[in-house]
Amino acid sequence: MPEQDTTRSDLPAVGAVIDAIMKAVRTNDVEAFLRHAAPDIVVFDMLAPLEQKGWDAFRRSWAIALGPFEGPIEYEVDHLDISVGGDVAWSRGLVLFGGTTKEGTRVANRLRSTLGFRKIGGQWKVAHHHVSVPFDMSTGQALLQLET
Amino acid sequence: MPEQDTTRSDLPAVGAVIDAIMKAVRTNDVEAFLRHAAPDIVVFDMLAPLEQKGWDAFRRSWAIALGPFEGPIEYEVDHLDISVGGDVAWSRGLVLFGGTTKEGTRVANRLRSTLGFRKIGGQWKVAHHHVSVPFDMSTGQALLQLET
Secondary structure (H helix, E strand, O other): OOOOOOOOHHHHHHHHHHHHHHHHHHHHHHHHHHOEEEEEEEEOOOOOOOOOOHHHHHHHHHHHOOOOOEEEEEEEEEEEEEEEEEEEEEEEEEEEEEEEEEEEEEEEEEEEEEEEEEEEHHHHHHHEEEEOOOOOOOOEOOOOOOOO | OOOOOOOOOHHHHHHHHHHHHEEEEEOOOHHHHHHOOOEEEEEEOEEEOOOOOOOHHHHHHHHHHHOEEEEEEEEEEEEEEEEEOOOOEEEEEOOOOOOOEEEEEEEEEEEEEEEHHHOOOEEEEEEEEEEEOOOOOOEEEEOOOOOO
C-alpha cells in the first residue's frame, strides 16, 4: 500500500493560488480572491459571526475588514507550510496584515491563517479559511500585535 | 487525468481520529490526544503565543486551557466537514467547549476548530490545529459565546 502521495507535483499549483489570493488582498480586489474560492467557501473570520458561508458573506466581511484602509494593503505570510494529497490540500502560516487607514493611522496586525483547498474541475480552490488572533484570558482582549 | 481522489475510503479513519481526540478532551487526557498528533504538530491556539510547536508546547497549553476545570469536559462538534485526499486531510467544525470550574462556575464557550491531518506510517495524525473565537472590532473583546 503506497503511503506517499503521488500528487506532490501539485504543490506549486497550490502555492500559486496562495500567491494569487495574497495579491488580491494587497490590491483590495475581492473578486480576484473569489476567482480562487469554492462557491461554498466557509470562513472562520477574525470578526463575528462564528462562520460565514458563500461568496456574498465573503464580500460583506471583506468590505468590513478592508474598508478602513486607504491605498495598498500589506499582507505577508511567514512560516508557510503546505500539505497536498490527491485533490485536497491545506496550508498554515503567520500573516502580517496592515496598511494605513483613511484617518492616517498605521495598522500592522499579526494573524494566524489556515486554508483548506479542494481541487474542483482541475483547479485548486479555497474551500475554507480560518483567520484569527489569540486573546488574553485575564482581560478577554484580542492580541493583535503578538510577535513570534 | 483523474480529478476524483481514490482514497475517500479513508474518511472513516479520519473521522475516527476526530472522535478519539474529542474523547481525549472530554476525559482531560492529553497523552491520549498526543497519540493521534504528529511530533511536529503546530497549534494556533485561542490563547497566546501566536503558534506552538511540538508535544511539550501542546502539553503546556493543554494544562492552561483545561486546568481551571473540575470533572468531565464538554466538547461537542457541530457543522463538521472533512476533506480527504491521498495522505492529506483537513476538517472544520464549530465546537461547544465547557464544563464546571474548580470554583463551581459553569463555562460554555463556542469555538471554531480547523484540523490539518497527514497520514504518517499508515496512521492519520493531527499535524495542525487552529482553534479560535472572533473578537469585537469596537471593543477588542474576544466573543466566547456566539451562537451560530
